[in-house]
Amino acid sequence: MRSVFGLVLIAGLALAGFAVYMVQGRMAVYQSALAEERAGRNEVATVPVFVATRTLAYGERLTAEDVRAVDWPMNAVPEGAFVDANVLFPEDQRDPRYVRRAMEKDEPLMAIKITEPGEEVGVISRLERGMRAFAISVDVASGVSGFLRPGDHVDVYWTGDVDDSRGEVTKLIQTRIKLIAVDQSASKDETETRIARTVTVAVNPQQVAALAQAQSTGQLTLSLVGFDDETIAEAIEIDQRMLLGLPEEAPQQVRQDQPMPEERVCTIRTRRGAEVANIVIPCTN
Incomplete structure (x- = not known):
């Protein structure tokens, strides 16, 4: 009984060793293939390019909060794009930049789309x-x-x-x-x-x-x-x-000694039998 148990144990150890050997072989083949693939693949070089963090409208003042740097393929950087923060916002220049052309979020900033420091974009910036x-x-x-x-x-x-x-x-x-x-x-x-x-x-x-x-x-x-x-x-x-230099016209005043115009009285004459009477009526002219 013990001999049978020993044979089974030896067979199990042999199978386990064989499995480990096969796994190691496959890992070696995979690592070799991976190394060959990496060696044959060209790594893409990148450079930081500044893009808009939000939609920028014409005439807006550009601030540091409006831009961020992202990795951009070096062989595909747009002409005029900003890759240096000191160029975009010079430390010795306090005059602001303004947006000359509207930009969408994550769109690269280019020199043609913004003004030079201190340059005015138009009436709206004034x-x-x-x-x-x-x-x-x-x-x-x-x-x-x-x-x-x-x-x-x-x-x-x-x-x-x-x-x-x-x-x-x-x-x-x-x-x-x-x-x-x-x-x-x-x-x-x-x-x-x-x-x-x-x-x-x-x-x-x-x-x-x-x-x-x-x-x-x-x-x-x-x-x-x-x-x-x-x-x-x-x-x-x-x-x-x-x-x-003409003198001011003095307002006309009524003189105190000037007689007041008499009030006009209009009448009509009417006969009543042998008597003639004057009756007061409204003046019409």
């Missing part, structure tokens, strides 16, 4: 919080002969008729409002003098209403303010009498 853009029609006279440039400050005068005997009146209605565009140009670097048809100013909503009312009821004239002139013009209003 509007501060709470301000609105308003266009004023001008000509060679009211537009200071074409010397207006985006970034200048102007005073606005209104000329029109008022409901009294003074005739036309010219009044200063807005002081030191900022120009943000001349015609369709918002560039400050233009040096050529040109006669504009419209200028766009940055004003608050109350000023928008005032300028709209003034432009629809009279003529607006712009007066250029000096570059470093911080003075605020006083309230100015000139009518024709003040312009020509």
Whole structure:
């Protein structure tokens, strides 16, 4: 009985050893094939490329929270893409960048889609919080002969008729409002003098209403303010009498010694038998 048990044990050990041998052989073959496959495969080199973390609209200010770096195949990096954070946001440059072309989430940032630091994308980037853009029609006279440039400050005068005997009146209605565009140009670097048809100013909503009312009821004239002139013009209003130095007309007064006009009495004469009587009636003329 013991001999049979021993033979079974020896046979089991032999089978287990054979199984281990087969497994080791197969593992060796698998590892060899894996090593050959890795040796024959070319590893793809990547480079960090900055993409948008959200949808970016035209005119938005670009911040560090709006971008993130992702691994991008080096042989497929789009032309103009940003691969260096110091190039995208220079440490020595505090001026912001703006979105020039709308971008979707995870879309690579490229130089053509955003402005240079400090470069303005257009009128929308010049509007501060709470301000609105308003266009004023001008000509060679009211537009200071074409010397207006985006970034200048102007005073606005209104000329029109008022409901009294003074005739036309010219009044200063807005002081030191900022120009943000001349015609369709918002560039400050233009040096050529040109006669504009419209200028766009940055004003608050109350000023928008005032300028709209003034432009629809009279003529607006712009007066250029000096570059470093911080003075605020006083309230100015000139009518024709003040312009020509004519005295004010004194209001007509009734003299105390002037007799009051007699009240008119209208009558008709009627006969009653032998008597003639005068009857008072309303006057018709």
